[in-house]
Amino acid sequence: xxxxxxxxxxxxxxxxxxxxxxxxxxxxxxxxxxxxxxxxxxxxxxxxxxxxxxxxxxxxxxxxxxxxxxxxxxxxxxxxxxxxxxxxxxxxxxxxxxxxxxxxxxxxxxxxxxxxxxxxxxxxxxxxxxxxxxxxxxxxxxxxxxxxxxxxxxxxxxxxxxxxxxxxxxxxxxxxxxxxxxxxxxxxxxxxxxxxxxxxxxxxxxxxxxxxxxxxxxxxxxxxxxxxxxxxxxxxxxxxxxxxxxxxxxxxxxxxxxxxxxxxxxxxxxxxxxxx
Numbered sequence: 001x002x003x004x005x006x007x008x009x010x011x012x013x014x015x016x017x018x019x020x021x022x023x024x025x026x027x028x029x030x031x032x033x034x035x036x037x038x039x040x041x042x043x044x045x046x047x048x049x050x051x052x053x054x055x056x057x058x059x060x061x062x063x064x065x066x067x068x069x070x071x072x073x074x075x076x077x078x079x080x081x082x083x084x085x086x087x088x089x090x091x092x093x094x095x096x097x098x099x100x101x102x103x104x105x106x107x108x109x110x111x112x113x114x115x116x117x118x119x120x121x122x123x124x125x126x127x128x129x130x131x132x133x134x135x136x137x138x139x140x141x142x143x144x145x146x147x148x149x150x151x152x153x154x155x156x157x158x159x160x161x162x163x164x165x166x167x168x169x170x171x172x173x174x175x176x177x178x179x180x181x182x183x184x185x186x187x188x189x190x191x192x193x194x195x196x197x198x199x200x201x202x203x204x205x206x207x208x209x210x211x212x213x214x215x216x217x218x219x220x221x222x223x224x225x226x227x228x229x230x231x232x233x234x235x236x237x238x239x240x241x242x243x244x245x246x247x248x249x250x251x252x253x254x255x256x257x258x259x260x261x262x263x264x265x266x267x268x269x270x271x272x273x274x275x276x
Contacts, residue, residue: 002225002245003033003253008040008198010189010217012207013055014047016227016250020156023062030250031064041070042192044205046182046212048075048121048147048163049095072192074147074163074182078119079105081145081179081187087116090145091137093130093166094121098147114140120170120178121147122163131169138174148182150212183207184216193220204244206253218242225253 011017017027034041043059043066050058052071059066075098082090083105092099092109098121099109107117118134138144146167152159167178181187189205196203200221207213208227217224224242227249245258252258 001254001256002204002247002258003037003039005244006039006198006202006204006223008042008196008203009034010042010044010192010203010205010222011250012183012205012209012213012227013043013045014153015208016206017043017064018059018062021062022156023064024249026249026251028063030253033254040196040198042072042196043070044072044183044188044192044207046074046148046150046163046188047153048073048078048098048182050075051097051100052076054097069195072188073101074188075101075121077188077191078102078121078145078147078181079107080191081181082107082117082119085143087143089115090117090119091115091134091142092119092121093126093134094119094123094147115142117143117145118170119145119147120163120167122153123166126166131166131173134170135173138170138176144170144174144176144178146178146180146182148188148212149178149180150182183209183212184219186219189216189220189222193222205242206250210240210243214240214243 018024052068052073055071056066056068079101082102087107089108089110090102103109115137118137147163149164149167150162151164153162171177204223204225205213205217206225214224214226218240223244225244226246228246229248247258
């Protein structure tokens with residue numbers, strides 16, 4: 001079983017554990033099984049809007065017990081990056097939660113005046129004024145930092161514009177590429193792996209995105225399991241080296257018929273062992 005191959009599990013949240021305000025079927029039971037088996041668990045999300053405490057309360061409200069130290073958000077990881085780089089002030093396009101995480105690391109969030117960094121996160125209320133102000137700061141030498149580069153994020157009504165859509169507007173305006181913190185980039189995985197007891201060879205990333213979760217796992221030197229609910233063959237031509245298996249949900253971690261991706265081929269097997 002996949003659950004027996006690994007000692008530490010890094011889990012994407014959106015689309016894997018929950019979708020909106022509802023848990024994905026079977027995810028709570030699978031998490032309980034992992035904990036009973038003594039597995040280390042970390043939850044990774046590229047959503048920069050909530051603080052870790054807000055996210056903890058959201059999960060607890062859905063019946064998932066979690067410690068704040070098990071949560072790695074792109075907003076929290078971005079705040080760590082700013083502090084590590086000794087950047088003392090930032091203009092933030094993003095939520096109050098993102099600003100709070102940044103302030104908690106001793107970085108001043110400014111509305112006016114000069115700053116040392118421009119941080120772009122997901123913001124449903126972004127306006128032309130915000131983009132104009134951020135562009136000016138970048139032109140004046142502020143470091144351009146993005147919490148993540150996801151163009152969209154899932155919802156029950158379909159994909160919604162994500163941080164990457166805002167980042168792209170600023171990138172085109174300034175002709176500068178940002179430092180990106182979230183998956184699949186190193187800073188996010190470094191934050192998640194830092195305090196694990198498990199070796200990297202016994203650590204797996206489980207997510208529903210090849211571009212962020214599985215590619216990020218490959219870059220971090222760990223295995224990946226792709227959550228994929230659609231019927232039919234996978235859409236990729238060549239399985240990324242990190243991809244260990246494709247499964248329908250977290251419950252399949254405990255299914256002895258869930259098979260690995262065959263190396264060197266795009267063929268996988270479903271949870272019944274049948275070739276797709």
